[in-house]
Amino acid sequence: MTSQTITAAASGTFQLGDLTVNRVGFGAMRLPQHGEAFAADAVPRDRDQAVGVLRRAVELGVNHIDTAAFYFSPLRSANELINQALTPYQDDLVISTKVGPGRDPSGQWLPHASPEQLRGQVEENLRQLGRDHLDVVNLRIVGTDSIAERFGALAELRKAGLIRHLGLSNVRPHHLSEAQTIAPVVCVQNMYGVGASPEQKEFLRSCGEQHIAFVPFYSIAGTGREGGATTEDSAEVHAIARAHHLSPAQIRLAWTLHQGAHVLAIPGTGDPEHLAQNVATGALRLSADELTVLDSHS
Numbered sequence: 001m002t003s004q005t006i007t008a009a010a011s012g013t014f015q016l017g018d019l020t021v022n023r024v025g026f027g028a029m030r031l032p033q034h035g036e037a038f039a040a041d042a043v044p045r046d047r048d049q050a051v052g053v054l055r056r057a058v059e060l061g062v063n064h065i066d067t068a069a070f071y072f073s074p075l076r077s078a079n080e081l082i083n084q085a086l087t088p089y090q091d092d093l094v095i096s097t098k099v100g101p102g103r104d105p106s107g108q109w110l111p112h113a114s115p116e117q118l119r120g121q122v123e124e125n126l127r128q129l130g131r132d133h134l135d136v137v138n139l140r141i142v143g144t145d146s147i148a149e150r151f152g153a154l155a156e157l158r159k160a161g162l163i164r165h166l167g168l169s170n171v172r173p174h175h176l177s178e179a180q181t182i183a184p185v186v187c188v189q190n191m192y193g194v195g196a197s198p199e200q201k202e203f204l205r206s207c208g209e210q211h212i213a214f215v216p217f218y219s220i221a222g223t224g225r226e227g228g229a230t231t232e233d234s235a236e237v238h239a240i241a242r243a244h245h246l247s248p249a250q251i252r253l254a255w256t257l258h259q260g261a262h263v264l265a266i267p268g269t270g271d272p273e274h275l276a277q278n279v280a281t282g283a284l285r286l287s288a289d290e291l292t293v294l295d296s297h298s
């Protein structure tokens with residue numbers, strides 16, 4: 001498999017509402033800085049490199065990009081980089097963003113947005129991306145409390161035409177059920193990867209049954225989280241990687257894509273080589289035996 005020639009189309013497509021995207025997309029959180037996202041001493045990434053990665057992603061067929069207004073380092077903002085790199089936007093490009101968390105201009109985290117503040121966060125994304133509507137907005141939450149008021153506020157903005165489709169992030173099944181009584185939900189974006197718990201696997205499966213896209217984050221980074229791909233991969237992951245002449249990161253990513261046709265990958269990178277590898281992963285087929293080994297991972 002030559003990673004240079006494989007495009008995101010090899011991963012197949014899935015629907016986000018009425019929008020069709022290739023299953024391998026791109027996460028923009030790594031673009032504003034090197035190393036750990038949100039670090040107080042973050043080193044901003046070279047602008048040309050970040051813009052180049054975004055343009056290369058689209059050239060490679062990526063048409064689903066995940067972002068947020070709170071993805072910024074002292075000198076770079078993911079939304080502003082997307083705007084610079086990709087405008088005028090291709091008709092088939094779907095940009096998903098998320099609201100709820102916020103950071104002040106110095107990067108300090110603010111309390112999660114109230115229903116009233118969500119409109120301002122949606123407008124902030126519109127301004128930064130240079131769009132008149134947002135394709136997909138995820139309500140990103142913490143905790144187990146009711147989301148009815150906050151999701152209701154976003155449903156109003158959808159009715160007003162500022163948002164086309166709504167999703168949820170960092171949620172449990174009862175949040176999805178609650179939101180669905182208010183407005184349609186097209187995607188769930190949760191942390192997910194090799195070693196996922198039975199509950200997480202069941203939630204993923206139930207999203208598929210409802211034709212809701214499941215969008216895993218940290219599927220390469222794993223427990224390294226904001227810090228990046230710092231987790232030591234197991235001997236099994238290494239062995240499967242060696243058998244395919246691929247990297248452990250690609251095996252972790254491929255495993256998520258094998259969890260269902262409704263899984264949309266959004267690997268994050270600022271490295272053009274890693275980008276090409278991640279896109280190429282969409283063409284990889286793991287065997288039943290390999291999946292069994294990876295499934296039994298904890």
Ligand SMILES: NC(=O)c1ccc[n+]([C@@H]2O[C@H](COP(=O)([O-])OP(=O)(O)OC[C@H]3O[C@@H](n4cnc5c(N)ncnc54)[C@H](OP(=O)(O)O)[C@@H]3O)[C@@H](O)[C@H]2O)c1
Nearest residue numbers: 027028029217218219220221228229249267268269270274
């Ligand atoms: N909803 C939420 O709460 C939430 C939370 C976190 C993230 N997200 C979204 O999910 C996206 C994915 O998460 P992520 O970017 O943290 O994690 P990820 O894709 O799981 O992993 C990214 C890390 O792995 C490295 N990497 C990427 N491709 C690689 C490859 N082929 N080989 C080796 N290393 C590779 C990256 O470093 P290099 O730059 O060196 O490649 C980076 O350190 C984010 O970009 C963001 O859009 C959402």
